[in-house]
Amino acid sequence: MTSQTTAPILVTGAAGFIGSYVARILLDQGHQVVGIDNMNAYYDVDLKKARLDGLTGRNGFVFHRVDIADRHAMSEIFKDVGPSHVAHLAAQPGVRYSLENPHAYIESNVSGFMNILEGCRACGVEHLAYASSSSVYGNSRDVPYSTDQNVDHPISLYAATKKSNELMAHVYSHLWNIPTTGLRFFTVYGPWGRPDMAVYLFTRAIRSGKPIKIFNNGNLRRDFTYVDDIANGVVKVLLSPPQADDATPDKQQPGVAPMYRLYNIGNSEPVNLMEMIGTLEKVAGQKAVKEFLPMQPGDVYETFADTSALERDFDFKVYTPLEEGLAAFVDWYDGYHSANS
Template sequence: MKNYLITGAAGFIGMHTAKRLLEAGEQVVGIDNLNDYYDPALKHYRLSQLAPYQDFRFIKMDIADRAAMATLFAQEKFTHVIHLAAQAGVRYSIENPFAYIDSNLVGTMCVLEGCRHHPVEHLVYASSSSVYGMNAKVPFSETDQVDHPVSLYAATKKSNELMAYSYAKLYQIPATGLRFFTVYGPAGRPDMAPWLFTEAILKEQPIKLFNHGKMQRDFTYIDDIVEGVVRILQQPSQEVIPYNLFNIGNNQPIELDHFIKAIESACGKASKKIMLPMQAGDVERTYADIRKLEEFFDYKPTFSIEDGIKEFVDWYRAWSY
C-alpha cells in the first residue's frame, strides 16, 4: 500500500482527490490549517466525506510551520505527495498579500524540504492557469512565456514552478506541476462564479458580471481534474531532470453568457445582471492547450458544462437547504 500525503485535504480538489485514492484502497494522510478565507464549515463538511474511510487520517497543520512539517515527513515516510494547499484567489491577493507569501512560498518550501530529506516517489503540486496572465496567444501552452503575472497569486504560482524545478534538478525529486483551469463541481469554493451565480439566482439577487460580461473561462469539472491528477501521479518523469509541467483543463473555453444559461437552466430561474468593469488582477479569458496531457496520459475531459453545472446546483441545493 502506498502512503500519500495530501496538503489542503479540506480543500475542494484535495477532498475529491483523497476520496478517489481512498476508494482505490490507498492510504492517505491529509493536512490543512482550516483557515477562515471562506466559511470553515464547508471545509469540515469536506472532511466529513473522508472520515468514514479507515485509511484516512487528518492532521490540522499549517504547511508554513517548518518544525511541524519536518516532523511529519520524518514520521510518515510518504511515498507520494500531492501538494494542493495554497492561499487561493486572485482578488484577495490584493487585499492580503502576506497570506500568499506565507502559504504559497514558505509552505511550498516546507513541502520541498520534506521531499528532499525524506525522498518520495513523486511530488505532484498545484500551479494555476493564472500564470498565463494577459497572454494573447490561445490556447495557452506549457511552452508559452509566463514571465509577466498580473496578480501576486499568479506570481507565487510561477515561483512554485521554479522552486520545484530547482529541487528536481538539485536533489532528483520527481516533481510534476499542474496548471489547473477554473475547477468547479460539488463542494466547490464559495468565492468562485459557479457558487456566487447559483446562490444569487436562487435567491433572486443580481449577479455581478465583470468586464461587462465579456469573459471566457475554461471551466473544468472536478471529476475530470481528479482523473488527470491520478493518472499523472502514477507516472513520474523519467528524464535526467525528473520534472514536468502540464495544463489540466477542459480545452473548451465557455462564454460567460453560455455559462450563466447553464446555471439558469439547472436552477429553473432567470438571472438579473449588473455589468461592471474588469477587476484588477483578473484576465479576460483562459483556454487550455491539453495536447501534452493527452499525449502522455491519454487524457480527455468528459463533462459538458451543462452536466457539470447540474451536478453542482443539485449539490448546492442540498447543502444550502
C-alpha cells in the same frame, strides 16, 4: 509508468475543494492517505468540515490539522509519515483576495511550498505532484495556452506565487533529482466547490434573488473544468512519476531538469461568461438578476488550455460537458444548503 504504493500518500489541502476529491479517489483505490489542512477561515469552515466528514472514519485515512507554512510541524509530519507520494493541493487561493491580503499568499504559497519541497527532499519521495494555475499566463492573447509559452508577466500576486512554485520545483528536481509535476488548473467547478468562485457565487445569488456581478460587462471567456475530471487527472499523474529516460527531445525543452514535468489540465473549450450564465439559469430553472461591472484588477480576459501534452503522456482528457457539470453543482448546492439552513 504507474507506481504501486505501500507507504502513505500525503495530500495537502485535504479539506479543500480539489484535495478532498483527490483523497477520496486514492482511498477508493486502496491507498493509505494522510491528509493535512489548516482549516483557515478564508471561506466557510463548516464547508471544509463537511468535506472532511466524508473522509474521516474511512479505512486508511488519517488527518492532521497543520499549516504548511509551519516549518517545524511540516518537518515532523514528513518524518512521521514517510510518504511515497505527495499531492500538494493546499494554497491560499483567489486572485482578488491577493489585493487585500498579500502576505497570506507569500506565507502559504511560497514559504509553505518551500516546506513541502524540503520534506520531499528529506524523505526521498517518489513523486511530488502540485497545483499550479492557468493564472500564470496572465493576459496573454496567444491561445490556446501552452506550457511552452513564456509566462514571465503575471498580473496578480496569486499568479506570481504559482509561477514561483514551478521555478522552485524545477530547482529541486535539478539539484536533488526529485520527480515533480506541476498541473496548471483551469477554472475548476463542481459540487463541494469554493464559495468565492463564480459558479458558486452566481448560484447563491440566483437562489436568493440578488444580482450577480458580471465583470468586464460579460466579455470574458473561461475554460470551465469539472472537478471530477481534475481530480482523476491529478491521481493519474501523481501515480506516474517522471522517468529520466522519458525526457526525449519531443517531450522536454532544452535545459529542463529530466525529472521535472509541467502540464495544463483543463476542458480545452472556453465558454463566454454570458453563455455560462445562460446555461446556469437553465439548469437552475431560474433567471439571474445581472449587474454589469468593469474589469477587476488582476482578472484575465480568457483562459484556454492546450492539453495535448497531457493527452499524449497519460492518455487523459477532460470530458464532462458544461451543462452536465453545472446541473450536478446546482443539485448539490440545493441539497447542501437546504440541509444546513
